Amino acid sequence: MTHHRNTPSEPGVPAVFATLVTDNEEWLVHRILFYARELGYSQYASAQMEAWRASICGLSGPLVAAIRRGDPIAYPTVDEAPEASPVAAFGVAEARLHRTRGVSLPLFLGLMKHYRRSYHGLVDECGGPRNNAPNGSGPLLSLEEALACHAYIDRFFDRVELAFCSEWTSQDHSHQLEELRDRNRRLTSEKNKFLTMVESSPLPVLFITADGVVDHRNGAARRSFGNPPKDRWPHPEDIALLTAPDHPRKTDQILPTVRGDRHFVVRTLAMADLSDQFSGTLIICDDVTLEKDVERRLRDSEHTLRSMTDAAMDGIIMIDGQGQIRFWNRAAQTIFGYEEKEVLGARVDDLLAAPDTKAQANGSLLVFLKDGKTPVPDRAMEMEARHKDGRRIPIELSVGPVDLEGHHHAVGVVRDITEKKEAQIRLTQAQKAEALGNLAGGIAHDFNNMLLPIIGLTELTREDLPEDHPGRTRLGFVLEAAHRAADLVKRILAFSRKDTPEKRPVLFGDVLARAEELLRSTLPSTIHLVTAYDCLGGQILADPAQLQAVIMNLASNARDAMAGRPGTLTLSLSEQSPPEGAPKGKGASATETARPWFRLRVVDTGHGMDAATLVRVFDPFFTTKDVGLGTGLGLSMVQGVVAAHGGVVRATSAPGEGATFDVYLPRLVDNPPSYEQAGKGAPI
Missing domain, CATH: 3.30.450.20 (PAS domain)
Known part of the structure; x- marks a missing residue:
């Protein structure tokens, strides 16, 4: 509220009251709104804010003018005309105005009552004991001045209300009836407008x-x-x-x-x-039935599409014109390791591993953004992608354009070809081994045919010589060399798989026991042999001699890897579930498929192998040894013998971390007692 101090313009009513009324019209508006809400006119009060403000201004104008010209606002005499004073003239004008607005006399008088209360409230705020003057400066109006202002407000509103009532009652009934008819016509017109709008909806x-x-x-x-x-x-x-x-x-x-x-x-x-x-x-x-039906069909279509793409074995990825991923199915998550929420909005070239592949993808993307056509051949492309864990994976990618709402998109079908690549490598190795095996097998048979007369005639000649004949010793050397050659022929035939192994139930523990005995007597003192056997009682169907040769070849390979320095050779035997890629017999039952396998593990602490060497470790005639120190047939023979027994062999290694060879062989269900337990011994 705004406060001023001035000198009075007529006795009893200070001029400062006129200034207070003028400066505090907004306060009066909010006070009358407060009273209106008390009457239950909240909607009318909030909707007609400006009308209330105009009414306050209309009342304050005559009141301020009367104060400033010193009008005492005396009560009218009997023969005085209603418009005799400016205040009375204002009341007459208000009566005519409110009649045209449809305001009834009781409503007007009720409102005037609260207008009067508002102006009295203004005086109470600025004078007397309830003064709210700032800074404790004391009341702006003294008690006598406040009482004079209250009396002046009452005379002002009494004069306005008397003039209003006089003008209102002076109208004849016909005029009031015409006003009601006019008001009814306006209401009917407004109602018709409303009904027309509603009906046309x-x-x-x-x-x-x-x-x-x-x-x-x-x-x-x-x-x-x-x-x-x-x-x-x-x-x-x-x-x-x-x-x-x-x-x-x-x-x-x-x-x-x-x-x-x-x-x-x-x-x-x-x-x-x-x-x-x-x-x-x-x-x-x-x-909105049609819209809801379209939404339902769209949801069903999206669900069907999602179900179909999630059921696909290949990854399906959609990118927009900026190269950002917009769709990612479940197979793509399996291939790359990223969940859909992790890659949506990411650039697809971030999934490519090789820099040249990224550059090619970015170049293709620029052309694609230009005309919306993917500049790739119809065939699938092979490239390397990057898994979430950082490893590289070979993939096969085919891309096709698609237009969605006028924007270019591309759909790529991604296939993980890791197993395909591994199968190609295994096939290549198998073809090489088969070709070399056929060649070696043919040579071995011919060589074996040549050895038979050599061994036979040498033995006959040696038998014909006396015991003390010096030729017997020389012929013994010839026989020894011939038998070594015959053993080499057997190894070549085993590698070529043309020598049928003599399989019979054998306790794996017995084979390991004899192999361990040989190893402890042949390994150099710098190599420490450690054994860990979890299941010595199980049996396998195998050729004991060939199985022992597998163990000795793996141990020999480990010995050579640790040559010249101390090391540890570990032999362990345990039961495992069938390894991945294990061969299955035709028509094998579920019991046979689920039976346990033996895993023979040979671990050394040698220099290890890099990835390139590990890929070729079972290749025939491949060796890392110096010329004359190795033939490259040892591990090839191991793979051939293990495969002939229905098993698989796996190798893992890293430079400086040694090598691990795992030999998996199927275990027989029945376990008869060992030959040693029966007291007979087992010829191996």
């Missing part, structure tokens, strides 16, 4: 009164819901809900119509009268 519109009666429905509502009794909404049980003042403004509902149940978005608006009392609900219904 393509949406069903209804009005339900506070007691649940459908008071009006437009043409669209009648066409949709028919014309049921007025006390029935399409869902009668919803009447109480829809007519509640706090009902949600927007809901989705299934409503019965003349065409069956339809999906509607129902919007409601609570209506109130001038006293702000709830009078009913305006309901607007929007039939």
Whole structure:
């Protein structure tokens, strides 16, 4: 509130009151609004803010003018005309104005009562014991001045109300009737405008009164819901809900119509009268059945597409014109290790491993952005991608363009060809081994045929010589060399798999025991032999001699890897489930497929092998030893013998970390007692 101090212009009424009224009109507006809300006119008060402000300005003007010209505002005499004083003239003008607005006399007098209270409140704020003057400066109006202002306000409003009532009652009844007719015509015109707008709406519109009666429905509502009794909404049980003042403004509902149940978005608006009392609900219904059906079909289509793509074994990726990933199926997650939420929005070239592949992808992307066509051949491309864990994976990629809403996109189908590459390597090795085996097998047979007469004739000649003949010793050397050659022939035949092994049930523990005995007597003292056998009682179907040769060859390979320095050779035997890639017999039962396997593990602490060497470790005639120190047939023979026994062999190594060879062989179900346990011994 604004405060001023001035000198009085006439006895008893200080001029500062005129200034206070002028400077505090906004305060008066809010005070009259407060009184209006007390009367229950909150909607009228909030909607007609400017009208209240105009009324305050209209009252304050004559009041301030009367104060400044020193008008005592005396009460009128009997024969005085209503317009005799400016204040009375203002009351007459207000009566004529309010009649045209349709304001009744009781309403006006009630409002004037609260106007009067507002101006009295202004005086109370600025004078007397309840003064709110700032800084403790004391009241702006003394008690005598405040009392004089209160009396002046009462005379002012009494004079305005007397003039208002006099003018109001001076009108004859015919004039009032004409005003009512004119007002009724205006209301009818406004109602017709409203009904025209409602009837022309393509949406069903209804009005339900506070007691649940459908008071009006437009043409669209009648066409949709028919014309049921007025006390029935399409869902009668919803009447109480829809007519509640706090009902949600927007809901989705299934409503019965003349065409069956339809999906509607129902919007409601609570209506109130001038006293702000709830009078009913305006309901607007929007039939969204087609939209909901389209949304449902779209969801079903997306679900079907997602189900189909997630069932695919190949990764399916869609990118937009900026190279950002927009779709990612479950197989792509398996191939690359990233979940969909991790890659959506990321650039697809971030998944490529090789720099040249990235450059090629970026170049293709620029052309694709230009014309929307993928500049790739129709065949699939092979490249390397990067897994989430950092390793490189070979993939096969085929790309095709797709246009979505006028924007260029591309769909790529990605296939992990790691197993394909490994199979190609194994096939190449097998073909090389087969070719070399055929060659070696043919040579071995011919060589074996040549050895037979050499050994036979040498033995006959040696037998014909006397015991003390010096030729017997020389012929013994010839036989020894011939037998070594025959042993080499057997190894070559084993490598070529043309020598059928003599298989019989053998306790793996017995074979290991004899191999361990040989190793402890032949290994150099710098190599420490460690054994760890978890299952010595199991048996396998094998050729004992060939199985022992496998162990000795693996141990010999480990010895050579640790040559010249101390090391440890570890032999372990355990039971394992069938390894990945294990051969399965034709028509094998579930029991046979699930039976345990033996795993013979040979571990050394040698210099290890790099990836390039590890790939070729089983290649025949491949060796890393110096010329004359190795033939490259030892590990090839191991692989051939193990494969002939229905097993598999795996090798793992890294430079400086030694090497590990795992030999997997199927275990027999029955376990007869060992030869040693029977006291007979086992010829090996």
